[in-house]
Amino acid sequence: MNRTLRIGTRGSALALAQTGHVADALRAAGADVEIVTISTPGDRSSAPIAEIGIGVFTSALRDALANGEIDVAVHSYKDLPTARDPRLSLAAVPPREDPRDALVARDGLTLGELPAGSRVGTGSPRRAAQLEALGLGLEVVPLRGNVDTRIRKVRDGELDAVVLARAGIARLGRTAEITETLEPIQMLPAPAQGALAVECRVDDVDTEHLLQSTLDDSASRAAVAAERALLAALEAGCSAPVGALADVVEDLDDQGAVVHRLSLRGVMAAEDGDLLRASATGDLTAAEELGRALAAELLDLSGLAAARSEGRS
Numbered sequence: 411m412n413r414t415l416r417i418g419t420r421g422s423a424l425a426l427a428q429t430g431h432v433a434d435a436l437r438a439a440g441a442d443v444e445i446v447t448i449s450t451p452g453d454r455s456s457a458p459i460a461e462i463g464i465g466v467f468t469s470a471l472r473d474a475l476a477n478g479e480i481d482v483a484v485h486s487y488k489d490l491p492t493a494r495d496p497r498l499s500l501a502a503v504p505p506r507e508d509p510r511d512a513l514v515a516r517d518g519l520t521l522g523e524l525p526a527g528s529r530v531g532t533g534s535p536r537r538a539a540q541l542e543a544l545g546l547g548l549e550v551v552p553l554r555g556n557v558d559t560r561i562r563k564v565r566d567g568e569l570d571a572v573v574l575a576r577a578g579i580a581r582l583g584r585t586a587e588i589t590e591t592l593e594p595i596q597m598l599p600a601p602a603q604g605a606l607a608v609e610c611r612v613d614d615v616d617t618e619h620l621l622q623s624t625l626d627d628s629a630s631r632a633a634v635a636a637e638r639a640l641l642a643a644l645e646a647g648c649s650a651p652v653g654a655l656a657d658v659v660e661d662l663d664d665q666g667a668v669v670h671r672l673s674l675r676g677v678m679a680a681e682d683g684d685l686l687r688a689s690a691t692g693d694l695t696a697a698e699e700l701g702r703a704l705a706a707e708l709l710d711l712s713g714l715a716a717a718r719s720e721g722r723s
């Protein structure tokens with residue numbers, strides 16, 4: 411291809427870092443690329459995400475792509491709405507970063523070392539619900555802003571700790587500031603956390619092929635597909651309290667041969683704030699079915715939980 415690919419990105423340090431990696435990989439494959447920064451309403455507002463809605467970071471980028479202002483859009487996958495955009499093709503899911511959440515706390519402390527009453531910042535209902543369920547007596551404080559702003563609140567002494575996606579901190583080269591990486595058993599990440607979504611126009615088959623062959627990682631794509639199908643089936647949107655994580659695991663088939671399968675875990679907050687958990691394993695080629703099946707199981711559990719709390723009252 412001898413045209414220059416215009417890659418659109420948000421202007422935050424995190425977005426520029428992750429788009430830079432995508433651009434480098436495309437250049438290494440011989441493509442001619444240029445980066446175009448697009449400002450989104452999500453970048454201009456400081457209201458809680460739950461109020462301004464899912465898609466605030468991504469729809470301006472998607473419109474610019476559909477209109478032909480750019481040829482490729484790079485998103486944090488977890489910020490995308492679950493509904494497909496018929497104008498666009500999800501051409502590549504690059505190898506996923508560590509999907510876990512991370513704690514940045516004062517004085518090098520871990521979650522378990524934070525004294526009761528410590529103020530822990532997060533704007534995410536998913537993180538808040540899971541922090542509260544740990545029973546450590548932590549005070550969860552609402553928080554928004556970019557990675558730098560959030561970490562600064564700990565440095566300034568305004569908060570004792572913040573919880574962030576490890577991937578975001580890593581992409582900014584600041585992993586030294588992490589005081590604990592949270593295990594999924596305590597804190598399941600957001601569906602698709604740590605993954606990127608690289609889109610092009612649905613009719614731009616040359617670009618689609620280039621992105622797919624240069625960037626796509628099938629294991630990351632399958633894992634994220636399962637997590638997102640679970641989220642979509644729970645109709646929860648980005649900031650609702652749903653966590654999910656799929657891992658590719660080795661299993662044995664009927665003949666005793668090693669096969670790769672998907673192991674999916676999910677968590678959801680019931681109405682009374684209790685956490686409901688479920689897990690299941692399925693074929694790599696049926697990721698979305700696995701996600702939907704686990705969502706159905708969580709919905710059954712939430713029905714049982716609701717009936718139980720009614721019985722109590």
Ligand SMILES: NCc1[nH]cc(CCC(=O)O)c1CC(=O)O
Nearest residue numbers: 486489574575577578603604605
């Ligand atoms: N909601 C904002 C957002 N979108 C993507 C990331 C981090 C990188 C990623 O998960 O890919 C973050 C920051 C955070 O949750 O701490």
